[in-house]
Amino acid sequence: MANSNGYTAEIMRVYRGTCIHSTQHTAVEILEDALLGVDVKGKIAFIEKDSELDGLSEKFGFSPSEITQLAQHEFFMPGMVDTHIHASQYSYAGTALDMPLMQWLCTYTFPVESRFKDLEFAQRVYTKVVKRTLRNGTTTACYHATIHTDATLLLGQIANDLGQRALVGKVCMDRNNPAKYYKETCQESQEETCRFIAELLDKKYPLVKPVVTPRFAPTCTGALLGQLGAIAKNNNLHIQSHISENAEEIKLVKDLFPESKSYTDVYHKHNLLTDKTVMAHGCHLTDEELTLFRETGTSLSHCPNSNISLCSGVLNVRNVLNHKVKLGLGTDVAGGYSASILDALRRALDSSKILTIQDPGHETLTFEEAFRIATLGGSQALSLDDQTGNFEVGKDFDALRVNVTAPGGPIDLIQSDGPKILLEKFLNLGDDRNIVEVFVAGRKVVPFTEPKPE
Numbered sequence: 001m002a003n004s005n006g007y008t009a010e011i012m013r014v015y016r017g018t019c020i021h022s023t024q025h026t027a028v029e030i031l032e033d034a035l036l037g038v039d040v041k042g043k044i045a046f047i048e049k050d051s052e053l054d055g056l057s058e059k060f061g062f063s064p065s066e067i068t069q070l071a072q073h074e075f076f077m078p079g080m081v082d083t084h085i086h087a088s089q090y091s092y093a094g095t096a097l098d099m100p101l102m103q104w105l106c107t108y109t110f111p112v113e114s115r116f117k118d119l120e121f122a123q124r125v126y127t128k129v130v131k132r133t134l135r136n137g138t139t140t141a142c143y144h145a146t147i148h149t150d151a152t153l154l155l156g157q158i159a160n161d162l163g164q165r166a167l168v169g170k171v172c173m174d175r176n177n178p179a180k181y182y183k184e185t186c187q188e189s190q191e192e193t194c195r196f197i198a199e200l201l202d203k204k205y206p207l208v209k210p211v212v213t214p215r216f217a218p219t220c221t222g223a224l225l226g227q228l229g230a231i232a233k234n235n236n237l238h239i240q241s242h243i244s245e246n247a248e249e250i251k252l253v254k255d256l257f258p259e260s261k262s263y264t265d266v267y268h269k270h271n272l273l274t275d276k277t278v279m280a281h282g283c284h285l286t287d288e289e290l291t292l293f294r295e296t297g298t299s300l301s302h303c304p305n306s307n308i309s310l311c312s313g314v315l316n317v318r319n320v321l322n323h324k325v326k327l328g329l330g331t332d333v334a335g336g337y338s339a340s341i342l343d344a345l346r347r348a349l350d351s352s353k354i355l356t357i358q359d360p361g362h363e364t365l366t367f368e369e370a371f372r373i374a375t376l377g378g379s380q381a382l383s384l385d386d387q388t389g390n391f392e393v394g395k396d397f398d399a400l401r402v403n404v405t406a407p408g409g410p411i412d413l414i415q416s417d418g419p420k421i422l423l424e425k426f427l428n429l430g431d432d433r434n435i436v437e438v439f440v441a442g443r444k445v446v447p448f449t450e451p452k453p454e
């Protein structure tokens, strides 16, 4: 059946049940007894009230007997977006949290990242981190890998094979790294970035794209930053990096780039602030810098677990939102010890409450706002909100089927709670046991289906 655009939506699956998502105007919109249709391309064909069943089944040509009914304590929510995660640091997640950033990088991070020249090691770690994040409900991830092109291409292949939507970045760094075994020159960094982009794009993975990744200003010369800005511009690519995470780092950037007005200005001067740029942390950005973020369309990745674990700072999310800067959540594994965006959401709420303790006039982040930042906000921060982030017709079906009372799970329900309470309980108390199915672009990616034996 053709709609008014002449588009025939061939339906793959229809669900009936509670759907919870965010819109630009409403942080938590609840649709009870909704009918949600997914077409054969994995896109949302319709989301309507159950009372529209007859018309929908006629228009889209499905039989009511084919509908999959969600159970009483189940709901669909959009898949969560991790806007900043170091896939290469997953092996030591949960350890090594006893130093501030710059010392932590030299002591723990660079030695581990240097191991990714070994493709077998890379295969092992990258398979685990993609599987773990998918199980935790991360349907979209923006990954930092390492300086190694072939291992980073492997990460792209693993995300594609396991069905995760991903931006994947080969890390670039050409100075101030005392680790001799983990270094590249400016020319190597630029040439390998070009090879990485060309080879990844050549794979034509539908959901995996390259992201230009200067590690951060302290480990990049101005020459390299400028070249990376040009590469991103010429190929219309995403960009990711770190900014204003801790005081020592900010001081170093001041010394290294004395001609720049601010840390943000360093990236701006090198054409690295665009509407496809995401910067991690930003705990100490000034209002003037946030205004430049807003003007350039640059977004922030809020990584509260990492900010606390490395004693870096506390981001004032309310101030970021007031500046109308796009904002998503990041786990920042392994500076953040958890690979779960549910954890990031809880730390974001805790961080906001700490600011309220310090200043009772501070307007605390609500769980509804945190839900939006974890889903729609993340998709906006990565400029992927035309494809994912909520349940708008025409977007890809990236969704979690949540069962609040999953057997053996962490949540007990005592009374008959409504859907908003169920969402709140899941966000505060739930874990992967409650995430019974995960879909990316309509494909069920959790539970994993093992390849059939020959």
Ligand SMILES: Nc1nc2[nH]cnc2c(=O)[nH]1
Pocket (backbone or CB within 6 Å): 086, 101, 105, 109, 215, 216, 242, 245, 306, 332, 335
């Ligand atoms: N948290 C964190 N900050 C960084 N700044 C530069 N590199 C890193 C990193 O790997 N982790």
Ligand SMILES: [Zn+2]
Pocket (backbone or CB within 6 Å): 084, 086, 242, 280, 332, 335
């Ligand atoms: Zn990081």
